[in-house]
Amino acid sequence: MGRVYNFSAGPAMMPEEVLKKCAEEMLDYHGCGQSVMEMSHRSKVFEEIINTAEKDFRELIGIPDNYKVLFLQGGAWTQFSAIPMNLMKNRKAGYIITGQWAKKAWEEGKRYGDAVALASSADKTFSYIPDVSDLPITEDMDYIYICQNNTIYGTRYKELPDTKGKDLIADVSSMFLSEPHDMSKYALLYGGVQKNVGPAGMSIVVIREDLITEDTLPETPTLLKYKTQADAGSLFNTPPCYTIYTCGLVFKWIKEQGGLTAMKEKNEKKAKILYDYLDSSKMFKGTVEKEYRSLMNVPFVTGDDELNKKFISESEAAGFVNLKGHRSVGGMRASIYNAMPEEGVSKLVEFMEDFEKKNS
Numbered sequence: 001m002g003r004v005y006n007f008s009a010g011p012a013m014m015p016e017e018v019l020k021k022c023a024e025e026m027l028d029y030h031g032c033g034q035s036v037m038e039m040s041h042r043s044k045v046f047e048e049i050i051n052t053a054e055k056d057f058r059e060l061i062g063i064p065d066n067y068k069v070l071f072l073q074g075g076a077w078t079q080f081s082a083i084p085m086n087l088m089k090n091r092k093a094g095y096i097i098t099g100q101w102a103k104k105a106w107e108e109g110k111r112y113g114d115a116v117a118l119a120s121s122a123d124k125t126f127s128y129i130p131d132v133s134d135l136p137i138t139e140d141m142d143y144i145y146i147c148q149n150n151t152i153y154g155t156r157y158k159e160l161p162d163t164k165g166k167d168l169i170a171d172v173s174s175m176f177l178s179e180p181h182d183m184s185k186y187a188l189l190y191g192g193v194q195k196n197v198g199p200a201g202m203s204i205v206v207i208r209e210d211l212i213t214e215d216t217l218p219e220t221p222t223l224l225k226y227k228t229q230a231d232a233g234s235l236f237n238t239p240p241c242y243t244i245y246t247c248g249l250v251f252k253w254i255k256e257q258g259g260l261t262a263m264k265e266k267n268e269k270k271a272k273i274l275y276d277y278l279d280s281s282k283m284f285k286g287t288v289e290k291e292y293r294s295l296m297n298v299p300f301v302t303g304d305d306e307l308n309k310k311f312i313s314e315s316e317a318a319g320f321v322n323l324k325g326h327r328s329v330g331g332m333r334a335s336i337y338n339a340m341p342e343e344g345v346s347k348l349v350e351f352m353e354d355f356e357k358k359n360s
């Protein structure tokens with residue numbers, strides 16, 4: 001079987017050029033006679049790999065000098081704990097509940113202090129983003145937390161919340177590097193890389209320097225302290241070396257694509273192809289309010305479980321894999337991250353049109 005179009009929400013498709021580069025450099029990285037998998041994380045060669053990755057990442061986003069970039073193990077979920085442990089100094093913070101990942105972060109936050117739900121879209125199964133223009137934020141809140149793109153439900157913020165001067169923290173796992181990120185709006189921006197950046201095994205945390213202090217909750221493990229990791233340049237213990245290397249290749253690939261503005265244009269074009277079809281189809285329907293539609297994760301349904309099943313199995317056989325929706329939503333979901341070529345989306349739409357004709 002040749003390569004398929006993989007619509008998985010994560011781990012997800014990687015740019016083919018990057019996979020080829022990995023293969024090419026697998027046995028002998030730049031003439032050093034070893035694979036990146038085998039080399040010491042304290043070696044000169046690896047130092048160059050991690051420094052270049054950070055430099056390219058900083059350039060892509062345009063990260064100001066007063067922010068640190070941390071490459072951390074444990075996935076995005078680990079940050080649900082690390083964030084309150086490091087930053088909930090007053091033991092109070094505001095969370096906006098727009099889906100399962102925001103809810104899980106909120107629940108984790110509640111273990112450490114008063115995590116207040118400022119707004120929620122749970123009333124309509126998270127199919128929209130609540131009004132965030134005038135939230136009940138109080139003076140004693142340490143930060144305001146959002147999940148900016150909701151992987152499972154397929155919504156995204158159109159406007160960031162008015163935090164009334166409080167620090168904004170955003171989980172951007174499923175939209176990382178899919179469009180420009182204006183760092184001046186965030187105190188901390190982070191995401192697991194396995195959705196839109198690289199292979200699983202790492203989160204990247206971008207954090208404003210003044211937030212990195214010794215003053216964490218007393219029970220904070222050494223490895224979860226941002227200060228530990230920042231002081232050691234993400235090399236306190238063995239980092240996910242191979243994932244850092246692969247992400248570095250992806251950063252170069254995005255630069256070659258024209259950077260984040262170009263990425264955004266490509267992603268808007270791809271999403272439009274799919275949404276336009278969903279809006280015209282009599283069989284398939286998108287599940288979220290139009291103005292909050294994600295560019296990355298597109299859930300849709302037929303309204304008939306049997307037909308959904310048939311579609312999933314026939315699309316899989318035709319080389320469009322992982323279109324089954326998240327178990328909590330049902331139906332289908334197409335995740336169309338940076339690495340999904342436009343051709344993959346238009347071919348999927350052709351397949352859907354054909355399926356619709358044959359089954360109605």
Ligand SMILES: *Cc1c(COP(=O)(O)O)cnc(C)c1O
Binds near residue numbers: 074075076077078150
């Ligand atoms: C997948 C996902 C997570 C969880 O990521 P892990 O790396 O598996 O811990 C958190 N937030 C969002 C928005 C996600 O899409």
